[in-house]
Amino acid sequence: AQTVTQSQPEMSVQEAETVTLSCTYDTSESDYYLFWYKQPPSRQMILVIRQEAYKQQNATENRFSVNFQKAAKSFSLKISDSQLGDAAMYFCAYRSGHAGNNRKLIWGLGTSLAVNP
């Protein structure tokens, strides 16, 4: 079974600085997708970034980028120029690419990010 581990329950960063959130996963599959979701106090889970395992290039979305290390099964999220609105719980998630096994996301326990002014 696949698992997702986020080893940092809490992180903090100064406004305008850069922070990296860690995520590792365990799988025997070769085809899968990885996601970072953000959950602010409003509870709505918001997609931050998505990475297909078959792509070697790291995904980037504005100030958010990932460091995807497939061999190491690591998928860290880097937030550059941190803003107060980035404060939230961040979840790493895995989804199989295999038909019949791709119906659900498997989640880490999350990292609570505080942004200090």
Place this chain on the structure above:
Amino acid sequence: GAGVSQSPSNKVTEKGKDVELRCDPISGHTALYWYRQSLGQGLEFLIYFQGNSAPDKSGLPSDRFSAERTGGSVSTLTIQRTQQEDSAVYLCASSLRTSTDTQYFGPGTRLTVL
């Protein structure tokens, strides 16, 4: 367009009562998912609907939990004879199809069982 909506936003009930939680997916999305988020835990998959296919109920924790999806759109998650351990945030998500499509989430329903 409109995102996934859920109602009610918050629900407080007494132990032993039945509750219904509603989810309106994004228009045109054929796949719908329910997850449960307990305090201090990650999200736990509950059930999945895809078009007219039989739902994947493999995540439902007990037979007190059931869900239906009418007309391929709105879904209702029902919890019968609620217990205190059912207290959690129930999140609904939808995606355009399934295999490679991103799941978009609603704001969730916070259920408190007294």
